[in-house]
Amino acid sequence: MSDFVPLPNMPPPNLSKGIVGWAKTNLFSSPINSIISVVGLYFVITFLTPIIDWVFISAVWTGEGNAACVEATGACWIFIGDRLPIFFYGIYPPEQIWRLDICFVLLALSFGPQFFEGIPYKKYLAIFSLTGLPLIGYFLISGGSFGLESVPTEKWGGLSLTLLLAYVGIVAALPIGVVLALGRRSKMPVIRTFCVCFIEMWRGVPLISVLFMASVMLPLFLPDGMNFDKLLRALIGITMFQSAYMAEVIRGGLQAIPGGQYEAASAMGLGYWKQMRLVILPQALKLVIPGIVNTFIALFKDTTLVLIIGLLDVLALVQSAIEDPSWKAVETEGYFFAALCFWLFCFSMSRYSQKLERKLHTGHKR
Amino acid sequence: MADTTTDQQPTSKTAIWNDPKFRSIAFQVIAGIAIVWFFWVIFNNTLTNMEKRGITTGFAFLDSTSGYSILMSLIDYDSTQTYGRTFLVGLTNTILISVLGIFFATIVGFIMGIARLSNNWLISKVATVYVETLRNVPLLLQILFWYNAVLASLPQPRASYAMGDYIFLNKRGLYVPAPVPEAGFNLVVVAFVVAIVGVIVMTRWARKRQEDTGQQFPTFMAGLGLLVGLPGVIFLIMGMPMSLDYPSLQGFNFRGGVPVIPELMALLWALTFYTATFIAEIVRAGILGVSHGQSEAAHALGLRNGPTLRLVVIPQAMRIIIPPLTSQYLNLAKNSSLATAIGYPDLVAVFMGTTLNQTGQAVEIVGMTMAVYLVMSLVISGFMNWFNKRMALVER
Numbered sequence: 001m002s003d004f005v006p007l008p009n010m011p012p013p014n015l016s017k018g019i020v021g022w023a024k025t026n027l028f029s030s031p032i033n034s035i036i037s038v039v040g041l042y043f044v045i046t047f048l049t050p051i052i053d054w055v056f057i058s059a060v061w062t063g064e065g066n067a068a069c070v071e072a073t074g075a076c077w078i079f080i081g082d083r084l085p086i087f088f089y090g091i092y093p094p095e096q097i098w099r100l101d102i103c104f105v106l107l108a109l110s111f112g113p114q115f116f117e118g119i120p121y122k123k124y125l126a127i128f129s130l131t132g133l134p135l136i137g138y139f140l141i142s143g144g145s146f147g148l149e150s151v152p153t154e155k156w157g158g159l160s161l162t163l164l165l166a167y168v169g170i171v172a173a174l175p176i177g178v179v180l181a182l183g184r185r186s187k188m189p190v191i192r193t194f195c196v197c198f199i200e201m202w203r204g205v206p207l208i209s210v211l212f213m214a215s216v217m218l219p220l221f222l223p224d225g226m227n228f229d230k231l232l233r234a235l236i237g238i239t240m241f242q243s244a245y246m247a248e249v250i251r252g253g254l255q256a257i258p259g260g261q262y263e264a265a266s267a268m269g270l271g272y273w274k275q276m277r278l279v280i281l282p283q284a285l286k287l288v289i290p291g292i293v294n295t296f297i298a299l300f301k302d303t304t305l306v307l308i309i310g311l312l313d314v315l316a317l318v319q320s321a322i323e324d325p326s327w328k329a330v331e332t333e334g335y336f337f338a339a340l341c342f343w344l345f346c347f348s349m350s351r352y353s354q355k356l357e358r359k360l361h362t363g364h365k366r
Numbered sequence: 367m368a369d370t371t372t373d374q375q376p377t378s379k380t381a382i383w384n385d386p387k388f389r390s391i392a393f394q395v396i397a398g399i400a401i402v403w404f405f406w407v408i409f410n411n412t413l414t415n416m417e418k419r420g421i422t423t424g425f426a427f428l429d430s431t432s433g434y435s436i437l438m439s440l441i442d443y444d445s446t447q448t449y450g451r452t453f454l455v456g457l458t459n460t461i462l463i464s465v466l467g468i469f470f471a472t473i474v475g476f477i478m479g480i481a482r483l484s485n486n487w488l489i490s491k492v493a494t495v496y497v498e499t500l501r502n503v504p505l506l507l508q509i510l511f512w513y514n515a516v517l518a519s520l521p522q523p524r525a526s527y528a529m530g531d532y533i534f535l536n537k538r539g540l541y542v543p544a545p546v547p548e549a550g551f552n553l554v555v556v557a558f559v560v561a562i563v564g565v566i567v568m569t570r571w572a573r574k575r576q577e578d579t580g581q582q583f584p585t586f587m588a589g590l591g592l593l594v595g596l597p598g599v600i601f602l603i604m605g606m607p608m609s610l611d612y613p614s615l616q617g618f619n620f621r622g623g624v625p626v627i628p629e630l631m632a633l634l635w636a637l638t639f640y641t642a643t644f645i646a647e648i649v650r651a652g653i654l655g656v657s658h659g660q661s662e663a664a665h666a667l668g669l670r671n672g673p674t675l676r677l678v679v680i681p682q683a684m685r686i687i688i689p690p691l692t693s694q695y696l697n698l699a700k701n702s703s704l705a706t707a708i709g710y711p712d713l714v715a716v717f718m719g720t721t722l723n724q725t726g727q728a729v730e731i732v733g734m735t736m737a738v739y740l741v742m743s744l745v746i747s748g749f750m751n752w753f754n755k756r757m758a759l760v761e762r
Contacts, residue, residue: 212714
């Protein structure tokens with residue numbers, strides 16, 4: 001008598017494996033779904049073909065000047081290539097651009113490692129990027145000391161100005177936001193009322209009116225003989241606006257800390273500031289890192305508004321480049337490039353914040 | 367001998383500056399003084415600065431003649447009217463764009479949010495690509511793109527895209543027929559109001575009847591019939607008291623009809639599709655937030671797919687959706703101020719732009735504009751809070 005030998009497993013039916021099976025479950029699972037899929041596919045193809053053709057196939061990649069693009073039906077990418085330095089650095093003096101480059105490299109070195117795991121000293125890099133880097137950046141970019149040539153703020157521009165506005169906005173708004181959030185949860189009525197009014201006022205008005213206020217009203221507020229330049233005024237407006245949003249994000253983190261933590265810290269005999277500094281804020285800030293990244297994304301997109309008060313950020317330079325009569329009909333190329341710049345930054349940051357959210361969703365939740 | 371200390375509070379051994387109550391009061395007094403002092407300094411500086419520049423304070427400028435014309439106005443306006451009138455023109459234009467934007471963004475957002483959850487791979491991927499692309503590109507850039515790259519490349523009025531003889535699209539804008547009410551149309555409006563009241567009464571009655579007897583009444587179909595039927599019948603009885611004013615090409619431009627200026631189109635388009643990406647994410651999170659057990663339980667009770675969605679899933683999802691939806695509506699209203707970049711005459715462009723440049727009354731004008739947005743924010747969030755409370759009452 002031989003042992004029982006089971007038959008080998010049958011392969012799955014042809015219709016439920018491979019590409020056919022995938023299409024059957026995901027595209028043609030029911031008659032209505034099949035119709036939607038076919039119609040949708042038709043629209044996607046008719047919509048995508050001209051775009052792909054315009055961006056890649058009929059586009060002009062090499063050549064000189066507007067003449068090379070006159071005949072083309074596709075995008076004129078040599079326009080972007082021609083203007084790339086201006087889009088990046090604005091009208092910063094070309095022989096001084098290495099100073100901006102150093103800042104970019106330092107920024108990448110201190111922020112890049114935050115995106116990866118297993119890199120040592122990440123904490124110190126983060127602290128450096130919030131304290132040392134702004135100082136170094138200030139002295140490097142504006143010059144005027146250490147033998148560096150002074151560059152007035154009117155010459156700052158391009159993508160570097162966009163990054164600078166967003167970066168200063170977030171770094172300056174963080175501490176103010178922490179103070180406001182603590183103030184809003186304070187038990188002292190005067191402090192609480194002031195913080196609530198401050199936060200709600202900035203959150204209730206559009207950024208554009210804040211920028212108008214900073215550029216038109218701020219000079220009136222200052223005592224005689226004291227004057228800020230346009231960039232600094234815009235930065236003050238952005239910081240005030242952003243700190244209100246930051247305060248609300250941080251308040252969310254403070255509320256998520258269980259009351260037992262406050263009580264335990266009090267029981268240890270810690271005073272208010274020590275409680276906050278040693279027990280509450282480290283936990284709360286860690287919880288709200290994704291929220292902070294999200295406000296940073298919003299701020300990064302909002303920096304484009306400075307073009308309305310006359311600062312030359314990347315969008316303003318694109319706008320003036322496409323109006324330049326030596327290039328014709330390059331609006332779409334210009335906007336496409338600017339959109340790509342913003343999209344790359346914002347999309348990667350939003351992915352980063354989603355990843356963080358998943359990673360941090362471990363304890364602390366009630 | 368023992369009663370010497372019972373009546374009195376035990377004398378505190380700590381110094382007065384270590385007493386938490388005293389410290390709190392002292393701290394608040396200092397902070398209060400600092401705040402008042404700060405505003406006092408600013409106030410004084412502003413007064414001196416304005417005096418030096420020869421700017422008179424006060425709102426008297428609102429009554430002087432503006433002397434400039436505005437591209438589009440919902441209320442009667444021309445350049446002989448006052449600066450105060452320009453404020454109203456800007457305000458109505460801002461409200462118009464906000465209401466239209468909220469309406470369309472809600473529709474697009476809900477469709478895209480549900481499409482992203484579709485079990486059809488293609489549909490959900492299309493919705494995902496839409497959301498992830500437009501969400502990460504600045505709104506101002508999108509507005510400029512639609513205005514400068516798309517709408518500016520439309521043909522001249524003589525070569526308009528036309529839909530029959532009724533609708534025309536060209537560089538100057540979109541022209542649609544304008545309804546012109548004639549004598550007797552008021553009765554149709556009255557009938558419509560009566561129909562609305564009737565629907566409300568009917569809904570109450572139907573709910574009461576269902577609670578008493580368990581019998582259901584086709585409220586939705588009956589209500590729809592009432593809303594469409596009653597005004598329709600009156601409209602026919604009165605002999606159709608309404609004519610359409612068609613746009614027609616005269617000279618170099620169109621006359622008649624309702625012109626929709628390209629600034630409005632570009633702004634509305636960009637605001638709708640930008641805000642809709644955020645609404646789509648909110649809707650998706652709301653639907654995913656209703657636990658799967660809820661729909662399983664509804665199925666187990668014998669409800670079919672339609673009633674399950676309508677009676678179980680959507681009411682619970684709405685509770686998650688409404689608070690963030692409110693803040694998106696607020697954002698849309700505030701973002702409508704970007705109109706100033708393309709010259710749509712909203713409050714910021716007209717009042718804080720042209721009027722401010724002409725009069726130089728920075729403090730009053732910026733103050734008034736900010737106050738409008740603050741009030742608008744408070745009104746929208748107040749309404750949504752009320753609505754949210756009503757929805758939350760569904761919960762036990």
